[in-house]
Amino acid sequence: MMHTPKLQTDVRQEQIIRAALNVVASHGLKGLTMQRVAEQVGLAPSAIYRHFQNKDDVLNSILGLIQGRLLGNVRAVSEEVTDPLERLQSLLQRQVQLLRENPAIPRIVFSEEVYQGHPERQATVYRIIRSYLERLRHIMWQGQQTGHIRPDVTPDTLALMFLGLIQTAVFLWHMSGGAFDMVEHTERAWRVLSQAIRAK
Amino acid sequence: MMHTPKLQTDVRQEQIIRAALNVVASHGLKGLTMQRVAEQVGLAPSAIYRHFQNKDDVLNSILGLIQGRLLGNVRAVSEEVTDPLERLQSLLQRQVQLLRENPAIPRIVFSEEVYQGHPERQATVYRIIRSYLERLRHIMWQGQQTGHIRPDVTPDTLALMFLGLIQTAVFLWHMSGGAFDMVEHTERAWRVLSQAIRAK
DNA sequence: TGTACATCAGTGAACGCGCGTTCACTGATGTAC
DNA sequence: TGTACATCAGTGAACGCGCGTTCACTGATGTAC
Numbered sequence: 349m350m351h352t353p354k355l356q357t358d359v360r361q362e363q364i365i366r367a368a369l370n371v372v373a374s375h376g377l378k379g380l381t382m383q384r385v386a387e388q389v390g391l392a393p394s395a396i397y398r399h400f401q402n403k404d405d406v407l408n409s410i411l412g413l414i415q416g417r418l419l420g421n422v423r424a425v426s427e428e429v430t431d432p433l434e435r436l437q438s439l440l441q442r443q444v445q446l447l448r449e450n451p452a453i454p455r456i457v458f459s460e461e462v463y464q465g466h467p468e469r470q471a472t473v474y475r476i477i478r479s480y481l482e483r484l485r486h487i488m489w490q491g492q493q494t495g496h497i498r499p500d501v502t503p504d505t506l507a508l509m510f511l512g513l514i515q516t517a518v519f520l521w522h523m524s525g526g527a528f529d530m531v532e533h534t535e536r537a538w539r540v541l542s543q544a545i546r547a548k
Numbered sequence: 549m550m551h552t553p554k555l556q557t558d559v560r561q562e563q564i565i566r567a568a569l570n571v572v573a574s575h576g577l578k579g580l581t582m583q584r585v586a587e588q589v590g591l592a593p594s595a596i597y598r599h600f601q602n603k604d605d606v607l608n609s610i611l612g613l614i615q616g617r618l619l620g621n622v623r624a625v626s627e628e629v630t631d632p633l634e635r636l637q638s639l640l641q642r643q644v645q646l647l648r649e650n651p652a653i654p655r656i657v658f659s660e661e662v663y664q665g666h667p668e669r670q671a672t673v674y675r676i677i678r679s680y681l682e683r684l685r686h687i688m689w690q691g692q693q694t695g696h697i698r699p700d701v702t703p704d705t706l707a708l709m710f711l712g713l714i715q716t717a718v719f720l721w722h723m724s725g726g727a728f729d730m731v732e733h734t735e736r737a738w739r740v741l742s743q744a745i746r747a748k
Numbered sequence: 749t750g751t752a753c754a755t756c757a758g759t760g761a762a763c764g765c766g767c768g769t770t771c772a773c774t775g776a777t778g779t780a781c
Numbered sequence: 782t783g784t785a786c787a788t789c790a791g792t793g794a795a796c797g798c799g800c801g802t803t804c805a806c807t808g809a810t811g812t813a814c
Binding site: 352353354355356357360391392394395398399 | 756757758759760761
Binding site: 552553554555556557560591592594595598599 | 789790791792793794
């Protein structure tokens with residue numbers, strides 16, 4: 349039988365990655381199987397191997413997509429506003445929205461399980477995180493240069509505290525099965541944090 | 549063959565849980581297999597079923613142990629010091645040390661994978677987290693009553709921000725393969741946060 | 749424009765592996781008299 | 782204190798399941814002349 353029409357590899361690759369993200373969103377990383385991905389795309393599992401070498405290859409492509417989206421938000425915010433504190437607030441809102449629309453992202457990035465026995469993958473994710481933190485640090489540093497942010501705390505610490513807001517919000521949101529209000533929490537927490545880091 | 553001497557169930561149960569924590573620490577949650585646990589205890593895999601119903605049963609017992617340790621630290625700190633901000637600082641130090649000595653704990657609690665298809669387990673972990681946050685809120689609230697902590701922020705937000713410090717530290721520590729300095733980061737971040745929440 | 753052929757994206761069946769779990773068994777430990 | 786018996790914690794072999802992956806195949810699409 350040949351149910352499914354043929355499509356070119358680049359089209360299928362994107363379909364497959366998106367499908368994989370959906371599967372992770374609904375079944376978790378443990379539930380990410382070639383069977384489920386194929387089902388969602390409407391292919392036989394073996395067809396996936398026409399477009400990816402193996403499951404690892406799929407996962408690596410997912411990581412690429414995630415990196416693009418995370419850093420895309422940073423870029424967008426930098427073009428949108430110039431005031432450092434406003435940038436951070438806008439970024440916080442965007443990231444929360446991004447993670448809410450793509451629950452698969454935190455599950456993968458924070459999973460601690462993506463890379464058991466895959467040091468290269470751990471390195472890849474770590475690199476993504478570090479480059480994200482680097483952008484945050486840069487915003488903090490700029491804010492210190494322009495006198496918007498207090499200069500007596502290292503940009504490192506500020507960047508990490510910012511990340512902490514997002515991480516906790518996402519974690520509780522997930523644990524509560526969606527009941528926890530990420531937006532409200534991050535708004536309140538940001539009020540406290542921004543006040544704390546604003547130059548007096 | 550009967551290599552291993554017989555021991556009573558209560559002894560074995562504790563050995564098995566500790567072994568399971570070790571396995572998670574070294575191989576991650578995905579690498580937690582009955583085979584590996586049995587090996588570490590020095591038993592045949594089938595022997596574990598003399599002391600636990602199944603793997604789920606083992607995991608639930610682990611969660612009990614974790615809960616005990618997390619809340620134990622809160623209790624210890626409450627007996628140790630009375631000043632709310634000192635309590636929080638001491639608790640932060642203790643939790644960081646606890647998680648550093650038991651890397652299995654964050655891997656399990658923050659894994660998001662322990663409970664795929666196990667709603668009861670998700671509920672259990674969520675309950676642990678909530679009771680932990682409840683204690684934090686209580687400390688915050690007390691601090692507000694006694695005038696140590698600024699009263700214009702809800703204890704909820706403060707508790708969650710505190711959790712964020714720990715979470716980010718543990719996450720980066722794990723991602724970096726132990727290179728990230730949790731103690732230094734939490735000290736610096738605590739300086740910022742405690743200053744922000746201290747009553748003026 | 750038609751024909752011959754290569755390439756390419758699809759299929760289902762089959763595989764091997766790792767894992768959780770069961771089961772009939774054995775010999776040590778505990779208990780009743 | 783000794784004996785008979787029940788219980789209990791251990792064993793290895795075997796199972797079934799789910800999963801990733803391979804492979805020979807097929808018919809559609811693209812290309813050369």
